[in-house]
Amino acid sequence: xxxxxxxxxxxxxxxxxxxxxxxxxxxxxxxxxxxxxxxxxxxxxxxxxxxxxxxxxxxxxxxxxxxxxxxxxxxxxxxxxxxxxxxxxxxxxxxxxxxxxxxxxxxxxxxxxxxxxxxxxxxxxxxxxxxxxxxxxxxxxxxxxxxxxxxxxxxxxxxxxxxxxxxxxxxxxxxxxxxxxxxxxxxxxxxxxxxxxxxxxxxxxxxxxxxxxx
Numbered sequence: 001x002x003x004x005x006x007x008x009x010x011x012x013x014x015x016x017x018x019x020x021x022x023x024x025x026x027x028x029x030x031x032x033x034x035x036x037x038x039x040x041x042x043x044x045x046x047x048x049x050x051x052x053x054x055x056x057x058x059x060x061x062x063x064x065x066x067x068x069x070x071x072x073x074x075x076x077x078x079x080x081x082x083x084x085x086x087x088x089x090x091x092x093x094x095x096x097x098x099x100x101x102x103x104x105x106x107x108x109x110x111x112x113x114x115x116x117x118x119x120x121x122x123x124x125x126x127x128x129x130x131x132x133x134x135x136x137x138x139x140x141x142x143x144x145x146x147x148x149x150x151x152x153x154x155x156x157x158x159x160x161x162x163x164x165x166x167x168x169x170x171x172x173x174x175x176x177x178x179x180x181x182x183x184x185x186x187x188x189x190x191x192x193x194x195x196x197x198x199x200x201x202x203x204x205x206x207x208x209x210x211x212x213x214x
Contacts, residue, residue, distance in 0.1 A: 026106035161200025
């Protein structure tokens, strides 16, 4: 459940150089992180934290079909930024009961029906491609539609919760009176561990124990 608080849209005044291409910038809310985007024959971006370069100029591109979503030879139609300050209440509370979502987003639209979104947070940067073409793969829900009906309507028995992960079994397990690994003793240890630290589940996958160690 998302609870919007502030969302301000501002059209971005961008700098245009015939020889250098089009340049755009977006700053994090605290103004410490700066994302610079340049559009020439390709799309590239740079990330700085204060005066230090974190990511050198890096070209980004995505293509599902020829010229469907392609960062090569892009032509910008418009660009804008907007600022978001909202609260997110997660349905399944993992780390926090309330998440503060505060970022500035740069959106660059291109003439061949796609856009690139850059989000700049105080603690990180993310980007994604988006397209308005109908039936594109980014919005396709075919997998969900192909799934058979559940055959029942009572889902109350499904309870979300935290679980130990299969891949950590036998790793970093010291000072125990048994040989750690894929065996019954290790999983009994993790069951006790989960109970002690408030984990609701323990994952047991195929091959979790030798058939001779049950």
